[in-house]
Amino acid sequence: MCGIVGYIGDKDVASVLLAGLWKLEYRGYDSCGIAVLNGGEIDLRKTTGRLMQLQELVDKTPISGNVGIGHTRWATHGEPTSINAHPHLDCKSKIAVVHNGIIENAYVLREKLIKSMHIFKSNTDTEVIPHLIEENFQGNLLDAVIKSMKELEGSFAIAVISVDDPGKIIAARKGSPLIIGIGENENFIASDIPALAGHTKKIIILEEGQVSLITQNDVKVYNLDGKEIKKEPEKIDIAMEILDKKGYPHFMLKEIMEQPDVIRDNIKDKWTNNSINLGEKFKMSSSELASITRIIIQACGTSWHAGYVAKYLLEDIARIHTEIDISSEFRYRNPVVSGETLVVAVSQSGETADTLAGVREAKAKFLKILSFVNVRNSTIARESDNAIYINAGPEIGVASTKAYTAEIFSLYLFSLYLARIKWTLGDNIVEKRINKLKELPDKMEKVLEKKGEIEKISEKYLSAKNFLFLGRGINYPSALEGALKLKEISYIHATGYPAGEMKHGPIALIDENTPVFAVVTNSSVYDKMMSNLEEVKARKGRIIAIATEGDERIKEIAEDVIYIPDVDEEISPILTALPMQLFAYYVAAKKGYDVDKPRNLAKSVTVE
Numbered sequence: 001m002c003g004i005v006g007y008i009g010d011k012d013v014a015s016v017l018l019a020g021l022w023k024l025e026y027r028g029y030d031s032c033g034i035a036v037l038n039g040g041e042i043d044l045r046k047t048t049g050r051l052m053q054l055q056e057l058v059d060k061t062p063i064s065g066n067v068g069i070g071h072t073r074w075a076t077h078g079e080p081t082s083i084n085a086h087p088h089l090d091c092k093s094k095i096a097v098v099h100n101g102i103i104e105n106a107y108v109l110r111e112k113l114i115k116s117m118h119i120f121k122s123n124t125d126t127e128v129i130p131h132l133i134e135e136n137f138q139g140n141l142l143d144a145v146i147k148s149m150k151e152l153e154g155s156f157a158i159a160v161i162s163v164d165d166p167g168k169i170i171a172a173r174k175g176s177p178l179i180i181g182i183g184e185n186e187n188f189i190a191s192d193i194p195a196l197a198g199h200t201k202k203i204i205i206l207e208e209g210q211v212s213l214i215t216q217n218d219v220k221v222y223n224l225d226g227k228e229i230k231k232e233p234e235k236i237d238i239a240m241e242i243l244d245k246k247g248y249p250h251f252m253l254k255e256i257m258e259q260p261d262v263i264r265d266n267i268k269d270k271w272t273n274n275s276i277n278l279g280e281k282f283k284m285s286s287s288e289l290a291s292i293t294r295i296i297i298q299a300c301g302t303s304w305h306a307g308y309v310a311k312y313l314l315e316d317i318a319r320i321h322t323e324i325d326i327s328s329e330f331r332y333r334n335p336v337v338s339g340e341t342l343v344v345a346v347s348q349s350g351e352t353a354d355t356l357a358g359v360r361e362a363k364a365k366f367l368k369i370l371s372f373v374n375v376r377n378s379t380i381a382r383e384s385d386n387a388i389y390i391n392a393g394p395e396i397g398v399a400s401t402k403a404y405t406a407e408i409f410s411l412y413l414f415s416l417y418l419a420r421i422k423w424t425l426g427d428n429i430v431e432k433r434i435n436k437l438k439e440l441p442d443k444m445e446k447v448l449e450k451k452g453e454i455e456k457i458s459e460k461y462l463s464a465k466n467f468l469f470l471g472r473g474i475n476y477p478s479a480l481e482g483a484l485k486l487k488e489i490s491y492i493h494a495t496g497y498p499a500g501e502m503k504h505g506p507i508a509l510i511d512e513n514t515p516v517f518a519v520v521t522n523s524s525v526y527d528k529m530m531s532n533l534e535e536v537k538a539r540k541g542r543i544i545a546i547a548t549e550g551d552e553r554i555k556e557i558a559e560d561v562i563y564i565p566d567v568d569e570e571i572s573p574i575l576t577a578l579p580m581q582l583f584a585y586y587v588a589a590k591k592g593y594d595v596d597k598p599r600n601l602a603k604s605v606t607v608e
């Protein structure tokens with residue numbers, strides 16, 4: 001999703017803005033730009049493509065000043081061109097705006113503004129904002145922005161500067177995240193915390209419908225009635241190191257390899273004094289939990305796959321009816337619910353628009369909401385009644401890896417926590433299962449040690465056009481996740497399927513050109529999986545199997561076997577994810593694609 005930065009202070013504003021945009025690069029974008037107040041002018045530099053091109057543009061035609069805003073754009077309305085890149089200006093080039101999100105009434109506003117003789121240059125929704133502010137400007141930029149905010153519909157965050165009201169930045173939020181960084185004799189704006197790394201650890205998080213007036217030595221926040229709101233800065237912990245690949249070629253590989261330590265840290269953090277500790281944001285009482293008779297999990301993408309795994313866990317361990325919904329479906333399906341329904345949101349970023357909308361939909365139905373998120377203080381965490389942090393650490397690669405296994409781990413612990421309260425498992429069983437969890441990180445490391453072997457296997461499939469991923473039971477969502485990893489970074493069409501479904505259509509795809517990646521580890525459905533794979537083999541299908549160490553039978557039908565240590569079926573998705581993450585990584589890297597920033601994708605999808 002788009003990235004916003006802003007700076008006001010004595011440093012060279014263009015360098016600060018560009019450095020901030022570089023730190024947001026991982027979010028995915030297709031054009032970028034900066035605008036700086038320079039005496040009585042706005043100096044504007046913007047381009048399609050990467051930040052390197054913007055850097056070259058600024059090097060060629062330097063700009064100076066001490067107030068500026070910058071943007072990386074992930075195209076929604078209007079193709080990626082330099083005209084459509086942000087910042088956008090008003091008719092007289094006296095107001096500059098950068099924007100994240102979507103203005104849903106842009107067409108109506110544009111028509112109205114054109115009738116008032118405004119001249120538009122781009123075909124973006126964003127460009128209505130500077131013209132609307134120009135229309136409302138009567139000398140005070142804050143008032144003009146507040147007035148304009150009331151006319152704008154949709155979900156967005158904006159930052160505004162003006163030649164006619166200099167020495168300040170106005171930032172406003174209605175749906176998309178926006179953070180103010182408080183420095184010494186300087187202040188910053190960012191759409192995401194990493195942009196502030198190295199500058200400050202003091203932030204103010206703008207809430208819904210809040211507008212901020214930022215000068216070099218002061219930050220004030222107002223509501224849309226123009227009333228000032230007192231907000232205490234929060235301290236955050238962002239070390240510069242999060243933006244360091246630590247010697248790995250890509251953030252994605254670094255984050256794949258970090259997973260055993262993420263699970264170790266989570267065991268330490270969530271299993272204290274022989275009890276499950278779900279963190280400071282989890283306040284549901286035992287009686288509240290005991291009364292739950294139905295759980296609806298809503299999420300997107302990889303988080304939806306983690307939620308799907310949790311459906312099996314919650315039903316099997318806590319014996320609670322559990323549904324799994326894709327957030328963009330959940331938010332519009334008007335589910336039949338009752339007071340005993342718990343809505344669970346799963347989100348790495350805590351900012352995914354559809355999942356946030358699902359949380360708000362649940363709130364509107366007076367349902368209890370529990371969120372599993374990675375980013376602390378994210379919007380979903382703050383708007384949920386309760387939240388459990390998955391503590392995966394900052395995940396920079398657009399393709400989610402360590403967040404996925406950390407989400408499953410936290411959801412598994414929550415299932416055990418519920419099982420204790422609902423007496424579906426005795427304390428001794430829960431304790432036994434937790435102690436088995438302690439073996440997991442070492443087993444994960446054993447799998448990751450096979451990365452060379454998996455790299456070699458990947459070389460055989462670089463020219464594949466289609467892939468099938470098969471799994472059963474709790475590893476059916478594993479197959480879905482394996483397919484998503486491959487397709488989103490290697491651009492090879494890949495589909496995850498429940499293996500038992502093959503005969504109902506997908507087996508028509510099988511021939512020597514459609515490789516099949518199968519999760520066939522020791523489990524209650526092992527024999528069923530083997531029969532499904534026999535059917536694939538009989539049609540010349542090429543099988544890559546993830547199997548349990550010691551399984552000799554699988555060698556008879558699989559062309560390649562990736563062995564993993566034996567593990568209880570219920571937590572096997574944490575282990576089976578690793579070979580598929582590595583496989584997708586090596587295929588994409590060997591095809592020369594931008595593994596950390598795949599085309600068309602953004603790290604956090606903050607628009608519908």
Ligand code: AGP
Nearest residue numbers: 301302303347348349352399400
């Ligand atoms: C995962 O690899 C994708 N990048 C994407 O599907 C992601 O999982 C999805 O957008 C949900 O993001 P969230 O977990 O931050 O809500």
